[in-house]
Amino acid sequence: MTRRLLYSYLALALLVLAGLEIPLGYLYARGETSRFAQTVERDATMLAEVTEENIEEGNTGELPDVIGDYTARTGGGAVVVDRTGVVLAASGSAVRTGTNLSAEPDIAAALDNRPTTGTDDGGDGDEVLYSTQPGASGTTIRGALRLTYPMTTVTERVHRIWLVLALVGACILAAVALVAFTLARWITRPLRTLHRATTQLAEGRLTNPPDATRGPPELRELAASFTHTATRLRQLLDAQQAFAGEASHQLKTPLTALRLRLENFEPYLDPRALDSLDEAVAEVERLGRMVHGLLALARLENTATTAEPTDLDAVLADRAAMWEPLAAEQHVAVAVTGTSAGRVWAIPGALEQVVDNLVANALRVSPPGTTLTLTRAPGAELHVVDQGPGLPAADRERAFDRFWRASDSHHDGTGLGLPIVRHLVRASGGEITLHSAPGGGLDARVRLRPASPNGEFRSGGGGGGRRRATGGSSRSLDISGEILAR
Template sequence: MNSRLVVTFTTLIIFVITAMAVPLGLAYASHRTNRLLLDRRADATRFAELADQAARDDDHTSLIAEITRYADLYGAAVRVRDRDGSVVVTAGRFDAEDEEEAVRLAMSGRTTEDLPTISPFGPSRVLLAEPAGRDAQLSGVVLLEASADQARLDVTLVWGALAVGALIALGYSVLAARRLARWILRPVTELDRTTRAIAEGHLDARAHPGVGPTELQRLEERFNAMADAVSGAMERQRAFVADASHELRTPLTVLGLRLENLEPHLRQEGTVEFEEAMGELDRLALLVEDLLALARVEAGAAKEKETELGPRLAVWREVYAAKGVTLHIDIPEMSVVPEAAARVADIALDNAQKFVPADGTVTATFRDGVLRVADDGPGLDEEERAEALGRFWRSGAHANVPGSGLGLAIAAELAKSCGATLSLLPATPHGLVVELRLAQP
């Protein structure tokens, strides 16, 4: 947008400069042409008087001497014709092609009123015609062809000065346009930076108003107010979830103990219901733990700490051995990752050991900043993979498997907290791949 504003401003400036410089250049060219006409017409008028006097006296000696000296001095050409059109005197070389037309006009008593406008591109010479004599008593015509080189040079210098001035003005104007565009768009740039930071998880990012149009400054202030309100609402929501989850842990623990204390007093036929109640209580406790973990992740509790990945995942070997599932860990030694990434790996391995049947295989690898946990279990179809990262989502086929439906949602928040990207991919020939791409330093 900055470039478009600069182009728009520059285009308008070009129009303004052109609208000023072109008329000035044309006005000077017209002025210089008129000055040349007046200067040479005065000479032509003097020669016309001399020609008329020579015709009366029938003596052209003085006229010849005058026009010859003039032609040598100014590099011009002068020709005198009588009233019959015959050439009487000539000094200098004539190159004019429209001489006959000029003679015809002069014979009608009309003097040259205008010349072609002088420009750097021409004409190189101009022709003037002046009748000799008065009114009906014309004795002839004086033709004066003069060089326009000096006039063309003057026009060229003025046009060049105007062009240089226009370029300088354009250069300064473009610089001013760039500064003006930056000033106008500074609040927009600031808002773009702030929204990008918020989208990346930095909810405390705010715009810094103070420069730019008043309307956009007000927009920044209102955006900050909106961001404060949204951030406050999210913080209160997180605090509520964390507090509720924390407060529920104690009564759930007490309830579990009391139910266990009631077990010796149950009749035989109530054993099944008791075990189901204890299972639901365990499920509720797991849900509370997961909600508390999710609230802590969203609050940024696991951002800075790092851990060694290999030993962290090695503890899962016993769990998998007890389930009859093979676990392959292919992780280079001294592979250090953020704590959040290690927790994502724990969640992926925990899910895999739930869904992979006995004699199945799970492989954990870490290469070039990409952590992959692949299994050969039943996996998920494309639609399920697209929804699996949502909160409380569970596949219909996994209804009897213990869990809260928050594991992958917590993994997604953990990935976001460390700047990583979490993806669910299909394994070949079947199964699921949990892929975590860490941000490159």
């Protein structure tokens, strides 16, 4: 913004200078040409009177000295002709004595007692100013005088004034640039501090509030308002996180006590009621997982974490090795295919949790004798493909909605798992989608950002949980305490 303001000031100053200096330069050039023409015409008139007297008295031999002395002092050229147009004397000119110039328009007009002043190309391409005056006494014409000067005498002065105007304009622009830069920096200082504060706030902290003491009043008010809003938002987030922690602790105890009380009823119940008791205990357990999932999702949305380069190949190899024993118990094979993916951007611990829970989902629906495939595709893309029943297109669109569960689902999921996974993937700068797998089943595609050697990327928000320990329980999600439900 500083640069744009500076350019705006300079453009305005340049427009003003052009509007002033260009007309001034043209006026000076016209005035200089007019003054020069008047001077030449005056001198030509005076010389014509002198030469006319010499011609009248028959002193034509003195004419070369008269005009020669003048042209030597002024650098012009002069030609004197008699009343028939024959050259009597010439100085500073290529015309020779005795040449008849009566046919030339300016000489003919002067011999007709009509003076002329104008410009001509001079015969060699250089423009000259001439003034031809009649040498007359009353109505008697005794001759004429032509006085010429090269126009370079004027153009050099005009060029000098244009150069002076250009230098003055450059100095003014330099002064305007210095003042404009100082003013633009002063105006944009609150915006720069506000930008830094906004970036910090997006990362979950505000160590340097925007400067509300400098800059225009409107920007100072904006900085103060932002600081107040950020402080209030931080208080609300702290209160929400405190509530999440307290609610997790306070709800865990009564739910555990309720589960124990229900289990204590077992010896005293009629055998026909045991199935209902098991269902009640299962619902209490599901309620506990749902509470954990809600609290985990709240913590994710209120926490900002910076993405870091993560080795996708190493994570896949580690998680596949961890899941193979459980998959073998269900007679399901786990295969890792595709070319090496290298390093990708992911918030700490997120990639392990995403892989764990997508695999857990896939194992839940995989029939015995099938293969669960983890495929690395070009462009830092991961596919988790099962051979289960799959999902209709409408259900795949809704699978990431909170609390959504497939209508034909028979497991005890809470419907919070995939929303948490999507939040982890998006916080890492990627995207997750569900597709129908060839031959049946579901293809969960996770697209991440490759971590190039010189690349830099920061997540746009969301949080990441702690890093999952290798070999941990395959039936728990670190951040939510549940297996993801499709």
